[in-house]
Amino acid sequence: MLRLLLVQFGLDQDRLELAWISAGEAEKFSTTINGFIDRIIELGPSPYRLEGKSVKEAVSV
């Protein structure tokens, strides 16, 4: 539901991830986090961070 909401706000749905990892699954933890970081870097800064630019510029992303 949070994902649906964030998409409505204009954020790409890949910016939200939920993973269930126990303290003993170290490798899964680092792969998940690194994969997520790569995805986010690809997506670029959040449209909400484009402060200083006019809203119009931010919206045309």
Place this chain on the structure above:
Amino acid sequence: MSEKIKIAIAQGATCSGCDIAILDLDVDLLKLFEVADLTFAPILTDIKFKDVEAMKDGEITLTLYHGAVRNTENEYVAKLLRKKSKILIAYGACAAFGGIPGLANVTTRENIMNTVYEDTASTVNPEHVRPQTKYVTPEGHKLELPELFEEVKTLDDVVDVDYIIGACPPTREMNVQLLQVILDFVSGKGELPPKGMILACERTLCEECPREKPEKVYVDEIKSVDYTELDPEKCFLEQGILCFGPATRGGCDSKCINVNMPCRGCMGPTAAVMDHGASMLSAFSSIMKISGTETEIPEEEIAEFMKKLRDPLGTLYRFTLPKSLLKRVVKEQK
């Protein structure tokens, strides 16, 4: 007999439901006018902006400002009345949290202009004519229209606000309470409440809801009021309906619940909450009954289940979008 205090009712981006709510005091208004003179009140009196400009700072004892701040005129009125008033109250959900006009933050000013002046089915505007905010007529008259802001703001985004009264509109009982505070203050019997106070319960609506609260609530299927027959006795959450009660302040006498409609959150969030919609989202999703253990729930099943909540943004932020953490939508819709 001591001199009457001056009061005013100012408008922002409003539907004027709050003006009607004040008038619904009907006979009790006589008590008000025994101690107060209504000065600026566009819907009731003919006093102009220049008359208010001519008043001394703080000459008006109390102003109720209703409506959101959506254009330059709304902001001008807010700043003018703040200057001329001792006490300024953000009256109604729009002034307090943004209200329904606040939902315009899902779009942009340009989209709004395009829709209004071109895209609607009955509009013919091949030359893309737009209204001008400044125009000098051939005879030399200067005409002005307010400029629309890029986003909707609340009253306390533009001026210092003394008190807040939420609800859409404030109920008669809330108005009677407000009236009593005014009367007590004028007669010297009572003091003003501490600044920043909101006229509402500290607790949520669930406390005062007359319906029986079940031990456990599980939502089998999310339902919507427009296609569900509503049971007048059961808790709405039990019926799968998203009722804003758990996340919203009480103090409105559960008026909506009493006519078999779920709460929509117009009294705003409790003090402990930063974001009204997120608070309700959290409460509602915590009672979802989805099969399987936490690690096994198939993504598709969850998606199907959640789809039944049409328009999460509009439902969760119906009255409080400008006060939410994200405040507005960033990408263009469609």
